Amino acid sequence: MSVASRINPRSEAFARNAEHFANLLATLHERMAWAMRGGGDKLMQRHIERGKLPVRQRIDLLLDVGSPFLEIAPLAAWGLYDNEVPAAGIVAGIGLVEGVHCMIIANDATVKGGSFFRETVRKHVRAQDIALQNRLPCLYLVDCGGAYLPEQDQVFPDWGHFGTTFYNQCRMSAEGLPQLSAVFGGCTAGGAYIPALSDEAIIVQGTGRIHLGGPPIVKAAINEVVDGETLGGAAMHTRVSGVTDYLATDEKQALAKLRQIVRHLNMPWTPAVPARASLPPRFDPGEIGGIVGGNLKQPYDVREVLIRLVDDSELQEFKPEYGTTLVCAMAHLHGQPVGILANNGVLFSDSSVKGAHFIELCNQRNIPLLFLQNITGFMVGTEAERGGIAKHSAKLVYAMSTARVPRLTVLIGGSYGAGNYGMCGRGFAPNFLFAWPNSRIATMSPEVATTVLTELRKSSLKGVGAEAERVELARQTTEQFTRQSDPYYATARLWDDGIIEPSQTRDVLGLCLQLLAQGIPRVTGPSPVFRM
Numbered sequence: 001m002s003v004a005s006r007i008n009p010r011s012e013a014f015a016r017n018a019e020h021f022a023n024l025l026a027t028l029h030e031r032m033a034w035a036m037r038g039g040g041d042k043l044m045q046r047h048i049e050r051g052k053l054p055v056r057q058r059i060d061l062l063l064d065v066g067s068p069f070l071e072i073a074p075l076a077a078w079g080l081y082d083n084e085v086p087a088a089g090i091v092a093g094i095g096l097v098e099g100v101h102c103m104i105i106a107n108d109a110t111v112k113g114g115s116f117f118r119e120t121v122r123k124h125v126r127a128q129d130i131a132l133q134n135r136l137p138c139l140y141l142v143d144c145g146g147a148y149l150p151e152q153d154q155v156f157p158d159w160g161h162f163g164t165t166f167y168n169q170c171r172m173s174a175e176g177l178p179q180l181s182a183v184f185g186g187c188t189a190g191g192a193y194i195p196a197l198s199d200e201a202i203i204v205q206g207t208g209r210i211h212l213g214g215p216p217i218v219k220a221a222i223n224e225v226v227d228g229e230t231l232g233g234a235a236m237h238t239r240v241s242g243v244t245d246y247l248a249t250d251e252k253q254a255l256a257k258l259r260q261i262v263r264h265l266n267m268p269w270t271p272a273v274p275a276r277a278s279l280p281p282r283f284d285p286g287e288i289g290g291i292v293g294g295n296l297k298q299p300y301d302v303r304e305v306l307i308r309l310v311d312d313s314e315l316q317e318f319k320p321e322y323g324t325t326l327v328c329a330m331a332h333l334h335g336q337p338v339g340i341l342a343n344n345g346v347l348f349s350d351s352s353v354k355g356a357h358f359i360e361l362c363n364q365r366n367i368p369l370l371f372l373q374n375i376t377g378f379m380v381g382t383e384a385e386r387g388g389i390a391k392h393s394a395k396l397v398y399a400m401s402t403a404r405v406p407r408l409t410v411l412i413g414g415s416y417g418a419g420n421y422g423m424c425g426r427g428f429a430p431n432f433l434f435a436w437p438n439s440r441i442a443t444m445s446p447e448v449a450t451t452v453l454t455e456l457r458k459s460s461l462k463g464v465g466a467e468a469e470r471v472e473l474a475r476q477t478t479e480q481f482t483r484q485s486d487p488y489y490a491t492a493r494l495w496d497d498g499i500i501e502p503s504q505t506r507d508v509l510g511l512c513l514q515l516l517a518q519g520i521p522r523v524t525g526p527s528p529v530f531r532m
């Protein structure tokens with residue numbers, strides 16, 4: 001049975017919200033254009049004059065015609081390094097090659113020679129993690145100057161840095177997930193190991209180079225004078241050293257070769273058959289902005305969002321009259337079953353245990369979970385504490401953390417404090433996590449943080465000038481929390497897999513559910529359902 005909508009798209013409030021949300025989307029589009037631009041016109045021109053294709057064009061040529069491309073964290077590094085490292089210099093995402101879902105990881109040589117900044121490494125590692133979780137082959141389109149040397153302490157020595165990308169390559173390959181490279185440009189040092197550690201590697205004649213040290217390093221180290229082509233060119237590596245397996249005369253040929261290799265991978269892969277036919281929602285997803293608006297303090301019924309996301313707007317709501325600040329509902333999305341937990345106010349003890357109970361039901365039935373976060377946190381105060389909120393909220397955290405079904409999270413509003421934890425924030429390793437452009441993420445809101453910090457410092461702020469100091473502390477705290485809870489601050493640092501629009505959300509989640517259905521084996525065995 002489909003749910004009715006109580007929204008009036010002709011109301012003044014709706015128009016106000018829609019306008020506010022449209023502004024948020026305009027900002028998103030502007031910043032996405034920055035990510036797509038790469039290193040700018042001048043460097044792009046130089047790149048093309050060298051006979052090289054822009055990174056996104058390479059990806060287009062690699063993918064099957066009409067394949068979707070689920071791009072991961074396109075706004076990585078936004079607002080960092082004076083905005084000179086668009087998309088963190090690397091494009092990563094999932095698309096179909098010869099009918100096989102693949103993770104594509106492609107350096108953008110127009111951004112500082114494709115070298116690795118902190119966010120580049122984080123994005124590369126995150127893409128590999130997704131590939132491993134979903135059992136996807138990895139296709140590396142390599143054009144990479146290795147570590148960005150001025151930032152070497154941020155990318156080289158630690159776990160999760162450059163070394164981990166190579167560790168992941170080896171481990172995934174050993175687990176039967178093919179690691180394939182096509183080399184399009186100069187790959188030095190770390191860049192050289194991407195093809196060298198791949199199962200098979202292609203190199204483009206004329207532009208592709210692989211060397212542990214380039215000509216200047218060779219001159220400095222052993223006083224040998226050699227040109228780049230002799231040292232690490234395509235012919236040498238394919239015919240003499242054997243570092244690469246195939247020589248391509250141009251980029252298009254290299255991409256065609258990569259497709260051919262994928263065609264013969266014999267991946268143990270079966271496309272997930274959707275549980276049922278995909279039906280569009282009965283209500284327009286384009287109306288979500290008019291419902292949600294941009295003011296997180298303005299309440300709305302989250303069911304109005306749900307019925308604009310799920311198939312046929314059909315929700316089987318669990319315990320609709322209990323713990324009403326958490327809406328729990330079974331639904332289908334692009335034909336795949338999903339169990340949704342969506343905030344509809346602050347989490348109380350009753351809503352927390354309801355959520356835990358619902359997660360157990362999804363576990364028992366092998367239904368993936370979708371958390372839609374719009375949460376200020378769990379209820380505080382004497383009544384809540386005496387009612388055992390700490391214990392009951394812990395049940396939700398425990399059930400969510402140990403769920404044996406895949407989990408997806410979308411920040412559709414506020415993501416504050418322990419609410420972020422209970423609703424499967426990044427720290428709880430959801431399979432995918434996306435954010436809407438109106439979302440906010442922090443331990444607490446700027447207003448609450450300002451009150452808490454000034455209260456905490458009250459005893460140390462005494463005497464002459466104390467009031468001025470208090471005002472300055474309040475100003476600084478509000479500024480800091482406002483800046484740091486911004487969704488672009490978050491996505492720049494890879495705290496999510498990207499900012500998506502409400503109207504794209506259904507398709508993005510549908511693709512994720514399809515990947516999860518085919519990649520993750522069904523868990524069997526006991527799965528108790530304790531009534532909470």
Ligand code: COA
Nearest residue numbers: 112113115144145146147148149150186187188189190214
């Ligand atoms: N660290 C810091 N900066 C780097 C870099 C690196 N590893 N690789 C490239 N860059 C910078 C260049 O300094 C240049 O910056 P600028 O535009 O501000 O002057 C920009 O990236 C483009 O480099 P450029 O050499 O002009 O591009 P190219 O396309 O002709 O060559 C490379 C690309 C990657 C082959 C070449 O830059 C190179 O060999 N880089 C150094 C590789 C290296 O020694 N890496 C060791 C890392 S462990």
